[in-house]
Amino acid sequence: MNVTINGAAHEVADGTTVAQAVRTLTTATTGVAVAVNDEVVTRSTWETTVLGDSDRVEVLTAVQGG
Numbered sequence: 001m002n003v004t005i006n007g008a009a010h011e012v013a014d015g016t017t018v019a020q021a022v023r024t025l026t027t028a029t030t031g032v033a034v035a036v037n038d039e040v041v042t043r044s045t046w047e048t049t050v051l052g053d054s055d056r057v058e059v060l061t062a063v064q065g066g
Contacts, residue, residue, distance in 0.1 A: 005057045012051065019046040022059055031062030 001014050005021060012021065018034055018041050026032060034041045035058045041049050051057065 001051070001053045003051050003053070003055045003057055006059055016051050017047055018049040018051065018057070021051060021057055022046065025059050026061055028061050033060045034058065035060075 001012055001016070003010055003012055003016075003021070005025065010021075010024070018036065022032060022034060032043075034046065036049065036051065037056050
């Protein structure tokens with residue numbers, strides 16, 4: 001199955017969850033937000049939200065600086 005994560009094409013297995021997709025990009029456990037097809041996915045549903053073919057996933061991480 002093909003999905004787009006942060007603008008790049010990725011092939012993932014059927015049944016891949018948002019949580020699994022996030023883990024492919026970052027090991028951060030805080031300061032991460034996810035949207036699938038322009039809809040925010042709450043962290044409490046990452047493990048149960050299954051991606052579909054052609055989904056668009058945006059994974060954003062907070063960065064501090066100064």
